[in-house]
Each structure stands twice: as structure tokens, then as C-alpha cells.
Amino acid sequence: MPEARKDMQSGGAGGRSNIVEALRRADAELRQEHLGPEAEARIRTLVEQRPRVMVLRWGGWAAGVAVAAAMLLWVLVPREQPDPAPRVVAGFHVVGGVARLSGPRAGGPPPECGPSAPVRHCPRAGVVECGSRACVLEARDLSTRLELEDDTIVGRRRGQLFLFRGRVTCRVARRPRGAPPLRVYVSEGHIEVLGTIFSLRQDAGGRGEVSLRQGAIRFVASDGRVMRLEPGQRLTWPLPEEKGPRAPASQPASQPSPRRLSPREVETLEERVGRLRNQGRFREATRTLRRALGRIADRATRESFSYELGAILTHHLPDAAAACRHWRRHLRRFGSSRYGEEIRQARTRLGCP
Amino acid sequence: MDQGSTADLLYQHHRDRVYQLCLRLSGGNRSWAEDATHDVFVRMLERLDELDDTDDLGGWIYRVAMNTCMTRLKREGSTWGRVRQALLGAPSVSRDTPERRVSLQQDLDAALRALAALPGRQRVAFCMRHLDELPQREIAASLDLSEGYVSKLLDRARSKLDRLGWEAPDA
Numbered sequence: 001m002p003e004a005r006k007d008m009q010s011g012g013a014g015g016r017s018n019i020v021e022a023l024r025r026a027d028a029e030l031r032q033e034h035l036g037p038e039a040e041a042r043i044r045t046l047v048e049q050r051p052r053v054m055v056l057r058w059g060g061w062a063a064g065v066a067v068a069a070a071m072l073l074w075v076l077v078p079r080e081q082p083d084p085a086p087r088v089v090a091g092f093h094v095v096g097g098v099a100r101l102s103g104p105r106a107g108g109p110p111p112e113c114g115p116s117a118p119v120r121h122c123p124r125a126g127v128v129e130c131g132s133r134a135c136v137l138e139a140r141d142l143s144t145r146l147e148l149e150d151d152t153i154v155g156r157r158r159g160q161l162f163l164f165r166g167r168v169t170c171r172v173a174r175r176p177r178g179a180p181p182l183r184v185y186v187s188e189g190h191i192e193v194l195g196t197i198f199s200l201r202q203d204a205g206g207r208g209e210v211s212l213r214q215g216a217i218r219f220v221a222s223d224g225r226v227m228r229l230e231p232g233q234r235l236t237w238p239l240p241e242e243k244g245p246r247a248p249a250s251q252p253a254s255q256p257s258p259r260r261l262s263p264r265e266v267e268t269l270e271e272r273v274g275r276l277r278n279q280g281r282f283r284e285a286t287r288t289l290r291r292a293l294g295r296i297a298d299r300a301t302r303e304s305f306s307y308e309l310g311a312i313l314t315h316h317l318p319d320a321a322a323a324c325r326h327w328r329r330h331l332r333r334f335g336s337s338r339y340g341e342e343i344r345q346a347r348t349r350l351g352c353p
Numbered sequence: 354m355d356q357g358s359t360a361d362l363l364y365q366h367h368r369d370r371v372y373q374l375c376l377r378l379s380g381g382n383r384s385w386a387e388d389a390t391h392d393v394f395v396r397m398l399e400r401l402d403e404l405d406d407t408d409d410l411g412g413w414i415y416r417v418a419m420n421t422c423m424t425r426l427k428r429e430g431s432t433w434g435r436v437r438q439a440l441l442g443a444p445s446v447s448r449d450t451p452e453r454r455v456s457l458q459q460d461l462d463a464a465l466r467a468l469a470a471l472p473g474r475q476r477v478a479f480c481m482r483h484l485d486e487l488p489q490r491e492i493a494a495s496l497d498l499s500e501g502y503v504s505k506l507l508d509r510a511r512s513k514l515d516r517l518g519w520e521a522p523d524a
Contacts, residue, residue: 019519020483022464027377027484035372039387043394047364088399140395277384316384 036315045143045173089128089137091156092146097135099128099148127155127164142182143173160185163202171197172215180274181218181304186210188237189221198229209236218300224263226298260297273308282316303334307342314346324352360398363410368394370411371418377484378422378476380469385425393421415485416495419477423496426473467517475510478503483522 035043089099128137130148137146139156146154152166161170161184172182174195181192187206191198196215202208210219211234219227219235229235261269269292276285289309296302310330313323327347336343371393375386396417468476474496481492482503489507493500514521 016518016520017463019464019467019514019521022519023377023468023480023484026464027373030373030376030381033373033376033383034369035390036383036387039390040368043368043391044364046391046394047360047398140398141391 042143042173046140091139092128092137092154093140095136095138095145097130097133097148099130099135099137101128127153127162129153130166144182145171147171159183160190162186163200163208165202165204167199167201169197169199174215180270186237188239189219192218192220206238207236209234211235220263226263226301228300261292261295266296266298266301269305273305277312277316282312286312286317299334303330303339306330306334307339310343310346314350320350320352323350327352360401363397363401363414364394367411367414371414374415374418375422377468378419378426378480380465389418389422389425392425393418396421419481419495420497423473423477426476429473467514467519470517471510471513474498475506475513478506479510482507 034040088094090101092099130150130152133150135148137148137154138144139146139161142159142161144161146161147169148154149167152168153164154166154168155162155164159180159182161182163184163186170184170193172193172195175181175193181194184191184193184200186200186202186208188208191200191210194216196217197213198210198215198217199213200208200210210217210229212229212231214231216231217229219229221227221237221239225239227235269288273285273288276282276288286309289305289312293302293305293309296305306326307330310323310326313319313326317323324347327343327350331343368390372386372390375389375393376383379385379389393414397414400417468479471479477496478492481487481495482489487495489500489503492498493503496503498506511521511523
């Protein structure tokens with residue numbers, strides 16, 4: 001390897017190095033790299049969730065049986081939808097039942113997406129509804145499966161999901177470490193998901209509820225209040241004025257002091273950190289997070305940002321000592337209930353004392 | 354074989370190769386390469402039904418991977434320079450010993466800095482031609498570009514690398 005380095009480092013000074021040879025050596029090093037465990041799990045989930053469709057090999061009497069079965073089904077199964085269901089509708093893979101574009105096909109929002117039900121980020125397109133029967137959709141890039149009851153309308157725009165009306169059960173594969181949480185918007189705020197199963201109901205009149213089966217979610221109300229739900233808990237909206245959540249025993253949001261970041265600023269911060277991560281600007285992301293951590297009022301949000309900072313230090317920056325110091329501080333401040341297992345793995349990987 | 358099993362097998366056989374291709378094109382950025390690998394398998398699953406022969410899909414997956422990376426690089430073109438700076442400041446390619454980390458960093462810095470200076474299409478075409486040794490005709494077909502345009506991309510890449518002080522082969 002020393003000759004290789006010497007050869008490559010000279011790219012510009014004196015003798016000119018051959019870029020192809022240099023890249024081949026770099027390539028040989030890269031071939032020792034493998035997918036990280038989180039990415040591996042994320043992609044494996046994607047592959048395994050693919051519906052197992054048997055390829056029928058037509059031939060002999062088996063073909064006759066299959067044709068007969070198909071004809072029987074054709075006669076017996078009621079066909080309510082005149083149009084065949086497309087396989088992908090507005091970015092959702094339809095894996096069960098029938099789903100179709102909702103609202104004007106030109107992309108205008110449905111009538112529910114207006115002042116009467118102030119969903120804050122109404123998508124301009126990507127709104128889908130089930131017919132008179134339930135349907136199952138997958139947002140595969142988000143590793144999310146949605147089981148919609150009849151007469152339910154959902155939407156998506158980039159990495160965000162929306163429930164406009166109806167009932168839906170969301171199954172979200174665990175988010176990769178450090179990735180921003182998936183957001184599901186409802187009329188009174190949004191739900192941040194880290195990997196979980198939960199059910200949502202949203203009425204056209206602005207009432208709704210979320211109940212959590214497993215995992216952890218946070219409900220971020222439009223007015224900035226943040227409520228964390230534990231498995232088995234339920235939260236209904238509209239929320240009572242300034243009195244915290246109606247159902248779950250989660251902590252009410254702290255009153256922001258003048259020096260603290262507003263919910264909008266926290267949201268902007270999260271977007272900025274996500275952008276920096278995507279651009280590979282990890283040092284800048286850690287600086288941004290460090291500056292902001294002391295200014296976040298809500299403990300759960302602060303814990304989440306602190307975890308993100310640790311994840312970046314662990315996986316993207318070469319200073320293992322700094323990462324270990326951060327995890328020690330994190331555990332002292334927040335304990336290990338929420339991200340305990342992930343932090344344990346990170347510390348093992350780093351060889352922290 | 355059912356499609357689910359096919360998808361599983363394809364994933365098991367090709368995940369590392371796809372990831373390493375993405376890693377090379379990203380200049381060693383692990384998180385970028387992981388996301389790109391995810392995209393490649395999303396595409397693979399979407400198109401699996403259309404394939405007649407699923408026994409030997411290595412070439413097909415290679416083309417999907419190159420196209421996916423090219424699309425991502427093109428989309429990020431305006432910010433790539435900043436990403437590259439961040440990459441060079443914080444390479445994320447090693448998980449091993451400090452010695453290997455240092456060695457890798459130096460090697461990758463030198464070689465990948467030059468590669469990362471190329472725009473997305475030039476980078477993909479250059480790697481396909483000179484590292485994977487594909488003929489221009491095949492590169493053109495894989496990337497859905499004309500052969501003349503591929504030739505132009507390779508020429509531009511060579512000129513740029515030349516300006517950066519590297520010896521680069523002719524197209």
C-alpha cells in the first residue's frame with residue numbers, strides 16, 4: 001500500500017499519476033465495505049415485503065384448472081370498480097384492494113384540504129382514496145405500509161404522508177439510525193414516527209385520534225405542543241386549550257422561554273440538519289446541533305436531537321473519543337429508555353470505556 | 354421460482370456489489386451509497402415482473418445501479434461541490450483500525466478527489482469505460498445516451514482530469 005499511496009499522492013506534482021490505476025486501488029479498498037446494518041435491515045424489509053406472486057407455469061391440465069378457477073372468481077366476486085386498479089397510484093404501490101387518485105386529476109387538493117380542516121401542508125398532488133372497500137398501500141421508499149379502511153383519503157408529498165379523512169393503520173419499518181422521523185400529517189398537527197405500528201382516525205370535521213400499538217411516536221400539535229405516546233395509549237383531537245393532551249399521560253410541552261427555539265424554528269432546524277446530512281456535510285450538522293441543543297425546550301425533542309448528534313459522530317466522523325463523550329453525556333441527561341439499545345451498540349462499536 | 358424468492362436471491366447476491374458501485378461513484382460517502390442502494394432495489398422490485406430471464410441479472414442490475422446513481426448525482430449537481438468538500442473533510446469509508454483509516458483516507462482522498470470533481474454523467478461514463486472496461490456502445494445503450502455523447506463525456510472527463518494533473522487514458 002505505501003507504493004500505491006506514493007503513486008497516487010503525486011497526482012499533480014512532477015510525474016503524473018495514472019488516474020485509472022489509482023482508482024482501481026481505491027476500488028479494491030471499497031470492495032471491503034459492506035452495507036451498514038441499518039441500511040441492510042431497511043432494504044431487506046423492502047425486499048421481503050414484496051408480495052409473493054407465484055409465477056404460474058401454464059401447461060397441461062393445470063392450465064385448465066386455473067382457467068376454470070379464474071372464470072369462477074369472475075362470476076362470484078362483485079366488481080364495483082369499472083377501471084382496473086393501477087399498480088402504482090401517486091407514488092403508492094397498491095398491494096391490496098382498489099385505490100384511485102382522489103380529487104381533481106389535475107392535482108388540486110381535495111375539498112377537505114382547506115380552512116375547514118387546516119392540514120398545514122396540503123399536497124398539491126399525490127392524493128389517493130380507497131373505493132367502497134378497504135385497500136392496502138405501500139410507500140416503499142419510506143418503508144411504510146398503510147392499511148386503509150373504506151372511504152379513507154391519504155396523500156403524500158416527498159417524505160411526508162397525510163391523512164385527510166378515514167381510518168388507517170400505519171406500519172412503519174424502523175427508521176435508519178439518525179434518519180429524520182417519518183411524518184404523518186393530520187388536521188391538528190403531525191405525528192413523528194421512528195418505526196412502529198399505529199392507527200389513525202380523522203373525521204372531515206377536524207376530529208380524530210391516534211392509538212399506538214407498538215414502538216414510539218410523538219404528536220406535534222399545530223400550536224407547538226409535543227406529546228409522546230407509549231404503546232397502548234391513545235390521543236384525541238381537537239386538543240383542549242393549553243391543558244395538554246386529553247388521553248396519554250405524556251408530559252405537556254414546556255413553556256418556551258424567550259431564548260428557546262420556537263416550534264417552527266425547531267422544525268426548520270430539523271430540516272436543515274437533514275439537508276446537511278444528505279449533502280454529507282456532517283461537521284456542519286454537528287455544529288448546528290450542538291448550538292441548538294441548549295435552546296430546545298421540549299425534553300423529548302432535545303433527546304431526539306441529541307441522539308441524532310451522537311449518530312452522526314458515531315457513523316460519519318472519525319473522532320471516536322468525541323462520540324463516546326457525547327453518548328456518556330446523553331445517557332446522563334436522558335437515561336437509556338428510548339434509544340438504549342442503539343446507544344449500547346454504538347458504544348460497543350466505538351469501543352467506548 | 355416465485356418472484357419473492359427471486360427478489361430475495363437478487364438482493365443476497367448483488368447487495369454488496371451494488372453498494373460498492375454506489376460507494377465508488379459517491380466518492381466514499383457511505384450514507385449516500387446506502388440511500389442509492391436502497392433506490393436501486395426499489396427500481397429492481399418495480400421492474401422484476403417485466404423480466405423474462407431472472408437467472409443472470411448481474412448486467413441488468415449493474416445498469417440499474419449506474420443509472421440510479423447518475424440520476425441522483427445529476428439531481429444533486431448544484432450542491433455536489435459542497436458535498437465533495439464535506440466528504441474530503443470527513444471521509445466515512447472506514448470502520449477498521451486507525452492505521453487502515455489513515456491509509457484509506459489518503460488513498461481515497463487522492464484518487465476520489467479527482468473523480469468527484471467530474472460532473473455526474475462524466476463520472477459515471479468514465480467509471481464504466483475505464484474501470485469496468487465497457488465499450489462506448491454498451492455505455493450508450495445502458496445510459497440511454499447516444500454513442501457520440503458518451504464519447505464527448507469521456508473526452509471532457511479526460512480533459513478535466515488532465516487539468517487536475519492526472520494522466521487519463523483516451524476515450
